[in-house]
Amino acid sequence: MTNTHSPAGARAHARAQAEAATPTTPDTPPGLDPTTILVAQRIPPGGYANIVLGRGTRIRLADPSGTTCAHLFLLRAESPWERLNVADTVKVPWQAYLSAGHPLLSDQGRVLATVLTDTSGHHDTLCGPTTDGRHQLHLAAAKEGLEPRDVGPSIALFRGARVAPNGAIESTGNGDAGATIDLLVHLPLTLLVANAPHPLDDRPTGDLDLLAWPAPADRAGNDDPEYRRAVENTEAAWTAALNREVPA
């Protein structure tokens, strides 16, 4: 038993904790070189993450146990006044339910990220998080120097909802264990995510896995005119901003 009555003993005790711990991390996706992984975090229920990611990053969010719920909010890194607009994200593509090809649009008519693949099909753009989940997003935002009013309406991944013709909205619960949704980053992002129940399905959540790796050549299969114009706006802003760089 380590003695914590002295600083030396307390230091030894503190250091021994990391040696004894067995942290769990997400599995590396098959076929991907582990050395290229940029982010690999397992976020427990009640946890959150705030991560800045570059253009061309591929993000994988995963629901290993079929019980998680990921409340996601995106801001443009370095220009956080530009942020996810959930209303435009459903209105512009004429589609409330997320699936492959769906753009996550900013309030400036640009694509922050596109859904590349989705094996869950249980997502929700309409209900937002619970009060606890909103608080976690506020904490994640605060770590990035942001305030609660910078956090707008968010998206819930892995715990779905569907709308009846009379407008009634019902929970559809989680998809399969092991479900994943992959996003491609179009503009440098501050990603805020909270693992918390859905307001229409307040069962406790399970672990949420977050992985990211470089995939600048990946493209979404979406040729809708609204999507093409959103990408056009995004590329124009990116190209113009390149001129901010001081030549070597």
Place this chain on the structure above:
Amino acid sequence: MTATRTAVLDETVPARAPWSAIVRAGDQLDVIDLHGNQAVDCLLYSAADRTDRYSAQATIAAQRNIFLTTGSVLRTEGGTPLMTVVADEVGNHDTIAGACSQESNTLRYGHHTRHQHACVENFLTAALEWGLGKRDLVSNINWFMNVPVEPDGTLGIVDGLSAPGKKLTLRAEIDTLVLVSNCPQINNPCNGFDPTPVRMVVTR
């Protein structure tokens, strides 16, 4: 009960214009669609703490329905009731489709619409008068706008259900700052492609 109410404010909002006012707790705001089928984009804030603002998502989750009508409680992110719909002659109002902006118009209708008047410009104009800015704009209410969601998730702004003179009444539960953009959109049916004035009456 036929308690007599007295108008303390009665203003006509011109076509395409912004409007704002604080509606005191217990006061009622009538929104009157003078010419019919005119979308009235609306954002609400606690007048005492403007960081406590309307949440379309919290409102939808609490009432388990995407449409607003009589009985709908308009809530903040923390669940606090700001206003309640106490009368509605239309029966179905939108809160998922947000406000038009110059930027989203370029995606929806083409780049030729970039400099057309849009609701976000109206919201910003009204917000700036109260010390609020872009960070304070979130998903809003669209009174008199009809946005069905089909079984496969397809949604869109379709022909409205309102008519000339139709009215809805909101009761303020706490002192509430109301920002309005009398929607200037001319590229979709939210205004019947013809923006028109609306009337706002506050009674006590």
